[in-house]
Amino acid sequence: MTELSLRLAVTFAQIMAEMGIVVITIATMTYFERKVLGWMQDRMGPMEVGPYGILQPVADGIKLFFKEDITPAGANKAMFALAPILTVVTALIGFAVIPFGPNITMDVFGITVKPFVVSDINIGILYILAFASIGTYGIILGGWSSNSKYSLLGGLRAAAQVISYELNVGLAIVGVILLAGSLSIVEITEAQTGGFWHWFIWGARPDGFFPIHTQIFAFVVFVISAMAETNRIPFDLPEAESELVAGFMTEYSGMRFAFFVSAEYANMTLVSCVAASLFLGGWNAPYPGTIFGYVGLEQLAWVEHIAWFAAKVYFFLFVFVWIRATLPRLRYDQLMRFGWKVMLPIALANVIVTAIAVYFFPRG
Amino acid sequence: MNFKTWIKTITFYDILVGMKATMSHLLHYRSITLQYPHEKRTLPDNYRGMLALLRYDDGTEKCVGCDLCEAACPSRVIRVVSAEVPGEPTKRYSKEYYMDMTRCLFCGMCVDACPVDALGMTREFEWAVYDKRQLHLNKEQLLAIGDRSFPVREKQLELQHPNVAFFNVAFKNLPQKPV
Numbered sequence: 409m410t411e412l413s414l415r416l417a418v419t420f421a422q423i424m425a426e427m428g429i430v431v432i433t434i435a436t437m438t439y440f441e442r443k444v445l446g447w448m449q450d451r452m453g454p455m456e457v458g459p460y461g462i463l464q465p466v467a468d469g470i471k472l473f474f475k476e477d478i479t480p481a482g483a484n485k486a487m488f489a490l491a492p493i494l495t496v497v498t499a500l501i502g503f504a505v506i507p508f509g510p511n512i513t514m515d516v517f518g519i520t521v522k523p524f525v526v527s528d529i530n531i532g533i534l535y536i537l538a539f540a541s542i543g544t545y546g547i548i549l550g551g552w553s554s555n556s557k558y559s560l561l562g563g564l565r566a567a568a569q570v571i572s573y574e575l576n577v578g579l580a581i582v583g584v585i586l587l588a589g590s591l592s593i594v595e596i597t598e599a600q601t602g603g604f605w606h607w608f609i610w611g612a613r614p615d616g617f618f619p620i621h622t623q624i625f626a627f628v629v630f631v632i633s634a635m636a637e638t639n640r641i642p643f644d645l646p647e648a649e650s651e652l653v654a655g656f657m658t659e660y661s662g663m664r665f666a667f668f669v670s671a672e673y674a675n676m677t678l679v680s681c682v683a684a685s686l687f688l689g690g691w692n693a694p695y696p697g698t699i700f701g702y703v704g705l706e707q708l709a710w711v712e713h714i715a716w717f718a719a720k721v722y723f724f725l726f727v728f729v730w731i732r733a734t735l736p737r738l739r740y741d742q743l744m745r746f747g748w749k750v751m752l753p754i755a756l757a758n759v760i761v762t763a764i765a766v767y768f769f770p771r772g
Numbered sequence: 773m774n775f776k777t778w779i780k781t782i783t784f785y786d787i788l789v790g791m792k793a794t795m796s797h798l799l800h801y802r803s804i805t806l807q808y809p810h811e812k813r814t815l816p817d818n819y820r821g822m823l824a825l826l827r828y829d830d831g832t833e834k835c836v837g838c839d840l841c842e843a844a845c846p847s848r849v850i851r852v853v854s855a856e857v858p859g860e861p862t863k864r865y866s867k868e869y870y871m872d873m874t875r876c877l878f879c880g881m882c883v884d885a886c887p888v889d890a891l892g893m894t895r896e897f898e899w900a901v902y903d904k905r906q907l908h909l910n911k912e913q914l915l916a917i918g919d920r921s922f923p924v925r926e927k928q929l930e931l932q933h934p935n936v937a938f939f940n941v942a943f944k945n946l947p948q949k950p951v
Contacts, residue, residue: 447801448794455807734790 562655
């Protein structure tokens with residue numbers, strides 16, 4: 409067995425494991441969202457399939473798999489088939505650069521593998537932004553190729569909304585990149601080691617406690633813009649049920665519809681992972697070191713790190729659901745005004761202030 | 773915009789108040805909905821459900837075919853075909869009795885109009901069907917609904933009390949006034 413084929417096999421196994429985790433998270437989120445939303449609105453949520461409706465994602469999956477796959481008359485068939493694939497692939501592909509455990513290496517049959525990140529490329533965050541932009545094409549194509557006015561309106565809205573909010577996401581990230589001095593998510597996370605005051609949301613320098621490089625404004629801008637970019641309530645104008653039926657997904661049914669829905673949840677999970685890695689220290693615990701390390705079980709520290717990362721990601725996912733239960737949908741002009749006249753100036757000012765702060769108080 | 777409003781705007785104060793409300797509902801979760809097919813809410817005492825035709829305790833129909841229910845019905849649900857009881861020229865009954873329940877609005881006016889209390893409102897409400905022709909009920913179906921909803925039946929009119937209405941009772945059955 410050559411080294412290349414071994415490396416391919418190991419990477420493939422890593423991708424399979426990571427996809428398994430992501431798909432399980434998506435299935436859990438569909439159930440969790442309906443349940444929490446129900447509880448917040450004094451309802452019960454799904455209760456029929458299995459105890460407390462726990463098998464509802466399975467039932468939904470089976471139902472969508474066996475549903476009729478309809479292509480509307482006059483639709484552009486190739487684009488209509490391409491759109492959901494493009495959306496779901498770009499949503500899932502971003503997880504390749506997310507480190508969900510510590511940056512350790514291990515030897516597998518003589519080759520060096522990082523077990524908790526599929527591919528530690530040095531432009532990780534840029535890669536995620538690039539694929540998020542391509543994912544927008546899936547929505548626009550789905551809206552345009554359906555030959556339906558609701559879908560077209562949804563696609564147009566998605567185009568304008570996602571592009572304008574992606575700008576804010578990019579600018580909010582710039583501050584973090586200035587602090588970490590790297591585009592690799594692994595290195596950005598490693599730069600936040602050693603207690604919660606080193607997380608970039610507070611931004612204390614490695615030798616002190618004073619939050620001189622705080623990125624809290626960038627954090628708020630990032631979370632709000634991420635919510636808009638993943639088309640979540642209150643920014644779900646592309647799929648506004650009450651105005652556009654289901655927006656760009658109106659004409660989709662069966663597995664293609666399931667692709668769009670799972671892409672939405674995968675995008676939610678992805679931006680949660682990015683927010684946790686960039687602003688809340690990723691796998692780092694909020695105290696220096698790990699408890700396992702203090703009691704002498706250094707080889708088990710990765711369990712604690714993964715648990716902290718999962719806790720942060722699920723906290724963000726819960727906030728997504730919480731916001732959905734609370735806020736009504738924005739009007740279109742409010743959405744645009746908020747994005748361009750509120751979020752963008754804050755993000756720009758944050759970049760300038762952070763740049764000046766890093767210049768006069770360099771890190772380490 | 774004064775300073776206080778400005779602070780509230782930049783800290784998303786109003787949104788946080790709303791999020792506090794939803795969170796308090798999550799923490800003090802008490803469902804106000806029912807799992808309908810498994811749990812059913814208790815109906816009020818004066819609940820007006822499915823209509824039914826009733827019988828006396830000896831199994832004879834109460835209906836005398838007077839058409840007053842048909843006249844009282846605002847939605848023209850009821851159609852009565854009245855006829856004489858064979859062999860008893862003074863006594864009438866409903867030869868055919870139809871109710872088109874697709875139009876019924878459950879106002880209860882037919883029940884009020886009936887002089888012999890031959891109509892009743894049951895507490896049945898689960899009458900969804902796949903074919904709406906199944907909601908065009910004839911006399912046998914309406915009597916069957918009455919049989920299963922009102923197991924306790926009244927006595928014949930003439931056997932209840934001497935002062936109960938005299939009309940529509942066969943002469944041979946007229947109760948004797950005490951002398």
